[in-house]
Amino acid sequence: MLVFLLAFYVIPFAEMLRVSFGFWVNDPEEVKATGTWLYQYEKAFESARTMRALWRTFELSFISVLITFLLCYPVAVMMLWLGPRIRSAVLMVVFISLAASLIVRNYGWLVVLADQGPINNLFVGLGIFERSQRLVYNEGAIIVALVHYCMPFMILPIYGALIRIPPSQWEAPRTLGANSWTTLRTVILPLSAPGIFGGTTLCFAICASAFVTPLMLGSPSTAMISQVAAEQLLVQLNFPLGSAIIFILTAFTFALVFVYAVLVRRMLRVDV
Amino acid sequence: MARLDLSDLCFSVGALDILRSVNLTVEEGTCLALLGPSGCGKTTTLRCIAGFVQPTSGSISFNGQPVVGVPAHKRNVGLVFQDYALFPHMTVAENVAYGLKRRSVPAAECKQRVAEALELVQLDTLADRLPRQMSGGQQQRVSLARALVIRPNVLLLDEPLGALDRKLRDQMQVELKRIQRDSGITTIIVTHDQEEALSLSDRVAVMFDGQIQEVGTPTTLYREPGSRAVMEFLGASNILDGTAVSAEQDGSHIKIRDSHTLKVSDALESGRDVQLGIRPEQFLVETESPVGRENSIAATISEVVYKGPHVELYVETEQGLRLLAQRRIRGIAAQDTFVIGQSVFLTVEPDAILVFGR
Numbered sequence: 001m002l003v004f005l006l007a008f009y010v011i012p013f014a015e016m017l018r019v020s021f022g023f024w025v026n027d028p029e030e031v032k033a034t035g036t037w038l039y040q041y042e043k044a045f046e047s048a049r050t051m052r053a054l055w056r057t058f059e060l061s062f063i064s065v066l067i068t069f070l071l072c073y074p075v076a077v078m079m080l081w082l083g084p085r086i087r088s089a090v091l092m093v094v095f096i097s098l099a100a101s102l103i104v105r106n107y108g109w110l111v112v113l114a115d116q117g118p119i120n121n122l123f124v125g126l127g128i129f130e131r132s133q134r135l136v137y138n139e140g141a142i143i144v145a146l147v148h149y150c151m152p153f154m155i156l157p158i159y160g161a162l163i164r165i166p167p168s169q170w171e172a173p174r175t176l177g178a179n180s181w182t183t184l185r186t187v188i189l190p191l192s193a194p195g196i197f198g199g200t201t202l203c204f205a206i207c208a209s210a211f212v213t214p215l216m217l218g219s220p221s222t223a224m225i226s227q228v229a230a231e232q233l234l235v236q237l238n239f240p241l242g243s244a245i246i247f248i249l250t251a252f253t254f255a256l257v258f259v260y261a262v263l264v265r266r267m268l269r270v271d272v
Numbered sequence: 273m274a275r276l277d278l279s280d281l282c283f284s285v286g287a288l289d290i291l292r293s294v295n296l297t298v299e300e301g302t303c304l305a306l307l308g309p310s311g312c313g314k315t316t317t318l319r320c321i322a323g324f325v326q327p328t329s330g331s332i333s334f335n336g337q338p339v340v341g342v343p344a345h346k347r348n349v350g351l352v353f354q355d356y357a358l359f360p361h362m363t364v365a366e367n368v369a370y371g372l373k374r375r376s377v378p379a380a381e382c383k384q385r386v387a388e389a390l391e392l393v394q395l396d397t398l399a400d401r402l403p404r405q406m407s408g409g410q411q412q413r414v415s416l417a418r419a420l421v422i423r424p425n426v427l428l429l430d431e432p433l434g435a436l437d438r439k440l441r442d443q444m445q446v447e448l449k450r451i452q453r454d455s456g457i458t459t460i461i462v463t464h465d466q467e468e469a470l471s472l473s474d475r476v477a478v479m480f481d482g483q484i485q486e487v488g489t490p491t492t493l494y495r496e497p498g499s500r501a502v503m504e505f506l507g508a509s510n511i512l513d514g515t516a517v518s519a520e521q522d523g524s525h526i527k528i529r530d531s532h533t534l535k536v537s538d539a540l541e542s543g544r545d546v547q548l549g550i551r552p553e554q555f556l557v558e559t560e561s562p563v564g565r566e567n568s569i570a571a572t573i574s575e576v577v578y579k580g581p582h583v584e585l586y587v588e589t590e591q592g593l594r595l596l597a598q599r600r601i602r603g604i605a606a607q608d609t610f611v612i613g614q615s616v617f618l619t620v621e622p623d624a625i626l627v628f629g630r
Contacts, residue, residue, distance in 0.1 A: 168357035174344040175322055175351040176371035176422060186370075190361045269361045269402065 020243035027240075040244035050228050050245060057225040057249070058256070060139060060214075061207035064146040065154075065200050071147065072154040072199070077184070079159055094152045102149070106216040109145045110136055113217075141217040142224075146210060150203040157202065161195025162188070190268045197264050201257050208253050225249050274334040274425040274458055275300045276321070281330035283316055290316050291327065292482040298426070298475075300335075303452050303459040304487075305469035308479035309505070314462045317479070318428050321460070323347045334425045345374075350419030350427040350457070354434060356411045358403040364390070364414050365399040371422035389421040392451060409440045413447070420455055427452075427459040433468055445471055466506050470494060478502050500628045503549045508584075510595050512548045513630070516540040523622050531591035535566050537623040549626040555597035555618040557585060568619045571595065576610050585610055587618065 021037040031039060044050050075094075079087050097105065113119055113135040120132040135141060169191060173183040189196075211226040218224070225245065232242035276298040283291040291313045298304045306314045319325040321332055323344030332339050339347055358367050365386050372382045390396045393413035403411055412432065419427055432448060433441045449472055452459050463469050469476050470490040477487040486498050497503040500511055514526040517533065524540040525533050526548060540546065562568050571587035574594075578584075585597045597618050599610075610616070 166355060166357070168353040168355055169359070171322075171324060171344070172351070172353060172357035172359070173370070173374075174324070175347075175349055176418065177345050177348070177374035178370075179343075179345050182374065187359055191359075 016243040019239050020247055022240050024238045024240050040240045044244050044248055053223050053225045053228045057208055060142055061204050064143050064207045065203045068147045068150045068154045068203050069200055072151055073158060076155050076158040076162055080162055094155055098152055102212050106145055106213055113141055136217055137219040139222050142214050145213045145217050146207050150206055153202045154199040157198035158195040161192040165191050193264055193268045276426050276458055277333045279331050282328045284328050290482055294484055296477055296484055298458055300458055301456045302474045305461045305463060305473035305476045306479060307463055307469040307476055310464055312479045313482040314479050318430055318462045322349050322351050322428060348425050350424030352415045352419050352429045352432060354430045356415040358411055358414055360403050363400050363402055367414055368418045368421050385421055389417040393417045408436055409444055427457045429461045431463055448472060500547050508552050508596060510550045514546055514548055516542050516544045518542055529591055529593055532569055535622045536625045536627050538627045545630045547628040547630050550620055552596045552598040554620050554624040557597050557599045558617045561617055562619055565619055568617055570617055573610055573612055573614045573616060
């Protein structure tokens with residue numbers, strides 16, 4: 001395990017970090033002569049496009065994770081109440097979406113959300129839209145696809161945490177006068193915090209590093225940070241800058257997760 | 273505080289009858305132990321009272337007010353769970369205050385009542401601890417305080433001492449009794465442990481197979497159980513099959529296994545088949561043959577079990593009748609040491625023999 005981590009994770013990562021502190025062949029000569037080892041990072045922070053993409057990445061990720069959580073928590077709770085057979089069926093449905101490749105799935109969303117697609121036809125038919133609307137190539141479409149992709153990664157950790165809560169923790173609040181909603185809010189939600197933390201962190205990481213989804217369902221004006229980095233890495237072949245952008249994303253993500261963990265710990269007195 | 277009535281309470285899952293007509297009354301302020309083997313329906317009865325199980329038919333009422341159909345959170349029932357079910361993310365004080373918060377009790381009053389409840393269970397100094405920082409006995413007392421602070425109609429305790437070790441259990445027994453008496457709340461203790469039932473409650477209800485078999489004070493139930501099943505369940509006992517052979521003025525003679533004849537104080541017509549119940553401690557164990565006394569059985573010791581305050585003797589007569597006798601140990605004298613193979617004589621008073629119909 002340790003060898004595996006070292007070979008496939010730490011070494012490439014360290015190599016990228018080293019590259020990001022260097023210069024690109026096409027960087028101006030005077031920069032190469034006088035610039036500091038943080039030059040690529042300075043360049044990234046000075047680029048309005050990169051910063052907008054970074055902000056958009058966190059914004060879209062946050063919204064997607066929030067929506068995913070709101071959709072998935074009730075599903076996980078309901079799975080507790082189901083019989084074993086129906087529960088397996090629900091899990092199957094949850095996982096079946098993972099069986100298809102990301103490109104196929106996103107293509108599916110392109111079809112569903114197309115100008116003459118089923119959603120448009122339905123909404124026009126119901127009179128909600130006057131005429132068909134452009135539903136793809138915007139942030140909304142990206143969020144929809146990200147939420148769809150994230151659901152299994154949210155449901156499973158939460159379900160795992162919920163199933164470990166003893167039944168008496170559902171009943172004790174009831175004997176003390178709490179209705180179902182209060183029980184959920186005051187006891188079950190805090191006790192499932194480790195699962196919520198796991199699910200939301202996982203999904204946030206997935207969303208923040210999303211590349212194919214914003215590429216297929218968004219437009220250049222909704223570029224997320226991975227796309228900006230990919231442009232440098234794959235198109236410009238500017239490895240130092242591309243690496244630096246990736247590192248900025250990683251650093252911010254880690255910082256956010258850390259703050260999040262501390263907050264959850266403090267507020268709910270649960271270890272996450 | 274309330275009087276609790278269960279009448280004709282039935283509960284079935286599919287074709288399986290878990291409760292078949294449970295009838296029970298618990299007077300205001302008293303403590304009743306619901307005792308029975310596992311699977312007899314005692315926990316289901318408790319869950320019916322708490323509102324987690326809807327009975328198939330029958331009624332439950334607090335002070336005459338029917339509560340079937342009232343959701344659990346509106347019944348005002350205090351329940352101490354077997355695993356205590358303390359909220360791990362709340363301090364002791366927050367746990368106890370939980371029920372008061374749901375009732376929107378003003379902050380000042382809430383604080384005072386929490387303090388009182390913690391004082392009652394003698395945990396007032398540990399109010400800011402988290403449950404995981406406390407011992408099992410302390411957690412149980414928090415759970416008790418949490419259930420009592422809402423001033424419940426009925427307090428239900430599910431196997432309250434089951435998870436505690438022996439020493440703590442004896443301590444908590446005394447403690448529980450004091451708390452129940454001081455709070456004066458109508459209490460039901462569900463347990464499979466007969467010692468717990470006898471020592472904690474004012475009255476004991478023995479439950480078998482979804483029905484209340486017998487209700488009585490601990491003394492009555494132990495000394496004069498109404499049926500063989502209750503006698504066997506409550507403590508150790510010897511049950512002997514016999515037939516009445518002759519009736520006298522002050523009792524009758526019962527013949528057991530063609531070998532022994534025991535005199536009992538009940539008047540029985542001769543020829544009737546009966547079962548005799550004798551508590552092991554009712555036997556007088558002697559090493560010399562008691563001359564001229566009734567109800568004396570000669571036997572050989574087949575096993576000796578040392579129990580501390582008393583010793584249990586498993587004996588067998590020449591005719592193959594096996595009996596269990598108990599002898600209290602007084603002093604450290606050698607005469608109190610019994611060995612396997614030793615001959616002894618067991619004597620029992622006629623009025624210490626219980627007679628059950630067959």
